[in-house]
Amino acid sequence: MPEGHTIHRIARDHQRWFAGQLVRVDSPQGRFASEAQLLDGGRLECVEAFGKHLFYQWNDLQVVHIHLGLYGKFRIHRLPAPAPRGAVRMRIVGTERAFDLNGPHRCERIDLQARHRLITRLGADPLRPDADWSAAAARIQRSKAEIGRLLLDQSIIAGLGNIYRAEILHHLRIHPQRLGRQVTAEETQQIWELARRWLQIGVKYNRIITVDAETVSKPLGRLRAGERLTIYKRPQCSHCHQPISNWLQAGRTIFACNHCQK
Numbered sequence: 001m002p003e004g005h006t007i008h009r010i011a012r013d014h015q016r017w018f019a020g021q022l023v024r025v026d027s028p029q030g031r032f033a034s035e036a037q038l039l040d041g042g043r044l045e046c047v048e049a050f051g052k053h054l055f056y057q058w059n060d061l062q063v064v065h066i067h068l069g070l071y072g073k074f075r076i077h078r079l080p081a082p083a084p085r086g087a088v089r090m091r092i093v094g095t096e097r098a099f100d101l102n103g104p105h106r107c108e109r110i111d112l113q114a115r116h117r118l119i120t121r122l123g124a125d126p127l128r129p130d131a132d133w134s135a136a137a138a139r140i141q142r143s144k145a146e147i148g149r150l151l152l153d154q155s156i157i158a159g160l161g162n163i164y165r166a167e168i169l170h171h172l173r174i175h176p177q178r179l180g181r182q183v184t185a186e187e188t189q190q191i192w193e194l195a196r197r198w199l200q201i202g203v204k205y206n207r208i209i210t211v212d213a214e215t216v217s218k219p220l221g222r223l224r225a226g227e228r229l230t231i232y233k234r235p236q237c238s239h240c241h242q243p244i245s246n247w248l249q250a251g252r253t254i255f256a257c258n259h260c261q262k
């Protein structure tokens, strides 16, 4: 599933390429056809991301909410757009480009109240300047749940996924099974700052990169697939060279070094 950096990158690109334009909206697959008809020809005002959710707002205050889930995918085209490929739920055509959306977990037309309700259920998004980290930090520090679970809980931190949680906990040497209330205030703050820094790097390079530019001695944009991460799916720990353990935590595979992470 795409993590927050991918969703924010999509919002940034779509804002740049489509916002302020009168857009054609269509549902070649048909499942979004009646909604598309109501949006077709209107002015797309802005595109925003909160965590893993995307919101497209029209000038008449109609909103389209998209969550990609596991299989959702956007394809961008230069005009003229080619014939739709596969089950295209929604196609948007602007003045220079078009995009197709296939296989989203959610693609729905909502109003501003529903948008507000969705956003208030989400936790702090490290990529948003308006994020309220103090509430999220307080929840972590009261919690009897494992920190590895808490970092995937979108109502605490919105936008983190399976790769970032493993990388953050390894970098800070916190064992994923430590309980939230056993994580110190200082460590909680470090989790937030690291999440923010790495997600920003993720948006910039459109990839998850958690290695340090100085240790790899090459520009981050030139890293190969196996060089970008330090623990996720790696055989041994980059600090102590012991084998890395993995198990299921909150339904996803977590990777940790039992030697370095206390």
Ligand SMILES: [Zn+2]
Binding pocket: 237, 238, 239, 240, 241, 242, 257, 258, 259, 260, 261
């Ligand atoms: Zn280690």
